[in-house]
Amino acid sequence: MTIPIFYTISDNYTPYAAVSIKSLIDHANDEKDYTITLLVQEITDEHKKALKDLATKNVHINIFHISDEMVQPIHQGEENYLRGQFFTMSIFYRLFIPELxxxxxxxxxLDADTIINEDIAKLYETDIKDNMFASCPDLSIRYMPLLQEYIKECQGILPPEKYINNGVIVFNMKAFRDKKFVDKFYYLMNKYHFDNVDPDQAYMNEICEDKIYHxxxxxxxxxxxxIPEIENPKIVHYNLFFKPWHFKDVQYGNYFWNVAKTTKFYDQLKQELxxxxxxxxxxxxxxxxxMAEKVKHIEQEPYTWAKVKKIEDVRI
Incomplete structure (x- = not known):
C-alpha cells in the first residue's frame, strides 16, 4: 500500500515545492511506500526533471497535468482573486483531487510553502472518523481584527476560531465523491459569485462546515x-506574505533554510532573498x-456566505 500525497503548484513555485518535498523525504519511513503527485497546468521540462529527480526507492514522484476543461467553469474575475489581489488557478486544483x-x-x-518535520505517514494515519477532511485552525489570521471580522460577518462562521487553513489537509476522498463536493462547488460559485479573500479555502470551510476534523x-x-513559535512543529507553513525566501527574520525560517541548502535550488533561493x-x-x-481592508467591501456585497446561509443551506 502506498501513502498518497498531493501538491498543487504553478511553474514558478517549483523551487519551494522542491524544498518541501525534500523535507518530506528526509522524514519518510524507509519501511513505508509514498507516492507524491504534483498537479500542474504548465511546467517546464527542466523543472519537471528537477522534481522527479528527488524521488527515492520508496518515495515516488509523478507530475499530473490538470485539464483546461475541468477548471473552465472557474471565473477569473476579482471575486476569485487570492488575497483580493491576483488570480491563480492552482489554488483550486486541490478541490478536484478526490475526483481525479x-x-x-x-x-x-500539502501546500508547496511547507516544511515537513515528521513522517507524513503519521498525519495520513490520523483517524478523522466520518468527517470530510482534517485541517488546522488558521492561526495566521487569529490576531488580525479585520480578518476575524471577515470570518464572522462575511463567512458567518462562529466562533471564528473554527475557521481552518487548507494548506495541510487529510482528505476523506470517498466522502468528497459520495457527497458530490465538486458539483456543490460549481453550483454555488456560478449562482452567487461569492467574493472571498481566500476563495478555495472559503468554499471548503463553508461546504464542509461542521464536518471538519481539527x-x-x-x-x-x-x-x-x-504569538510565539510553536515548539517542535510537525509541519511549518509559510502562509500569506512572509516567506523565508523574502524575509530574513521570519518565524520558523531556519526550518526552511536547513532543508533548502541540501537542494539544487539553494543558490537561487539565496539570490531571491x-x-x-x-x-x-x-x-x-x-x-x-x-487584504484585510477588502473585508469592508465584501460586507456590502449582495451575496456573502453569511447572507446566503440565511436563505439556503450551502453545506454538504
Missing amino acids: FPQYDKCVY LDKKWDAMPNES ASFTDEDRQRARNDLKL
Whole structure:
C-alpha cells in the first residue's frame, strides 16, 4: 500500500515545492511506500526533471497535468482573486483531487510553502472518523481584527476560531465523491459569485462546515508575529506574505533554510532573498493590510456566505 500525497503548484513555485518535498523525504519511513503527485497546468521540462529527480526507492514522484476543461467553469474575475489581489488557478486544483484519483479513499494534501518535520505517514494515519477532511485552525489570521471580522460577518462562521487553513489537509476522498463536493462547488460559485479573500479555502470551510476534523496546531504552524513559535512543529507553513525566501527574520525560517541548502535550488533561493528589497518587504506588509481592508467591501456585497446561509443551506 502506498501513502498518497498531493501538491498543487504553478511553474514558478517549483523551487519551494522542491524544498518541501525534500523535507518530506528526509522524514519518510524507509519501511513505508509514498507516492507524491504534483498537479500542474504548465511546467517546464527542466523543472519537471528537477522534481522527479528527488524521488527515492520508496518515495515516488509523478507530475499530473490538470485539464483546461475541468477548471473552465472557474471565473477569473476579482471575486476569485487570492488575497483580493491576483488570480491563480492552482489554488483550486486541490478541490478536484478526490475526483481525479478515484483509486484512493484517503490522501494528504500539502501546500508547496511547507516544511515537513515528521513522517507524513503519521498525519495520513490520523483517524478523522466520518468527517470530510482534517485541517488546522488558521492561526495566521487569529490576531488580525479585520480578518476575524471577515470570518464572522462575511463567512458567518462562529466562533471564528473554527475557521481552518487548507494548506495541510487529510482528505476523506470517498466522502468528497459520495457527497458530490465538486458539483456543490460549481453550483454555488456560478449562482452567487461569492467574493472571498481566500476563495478555495472559503468554499471548503463553508461546504464542509461542521464536518471538519481539527488537527493539532503542530501540523500547520504558521508565522504570526503576535504569538510565539510553536515548539517542535510537525509541519511549518509559510502562509500569506512572509516567506523565508523574502524575509530574513521570519518565524520558523531556519526550518526552511536547513532543508533548502541540501537542494539544487539553494543558490537561487539565496539570490531571491538578497534581491528582495526593503521596498518589496514594505509592499508585502501593505498587501496584508489591503487584504484585510477588502473585508469592508465584501460586507456590502449582495451575496456573502453569511447572507446566503440565511436563505439556503450551502453545506454538504
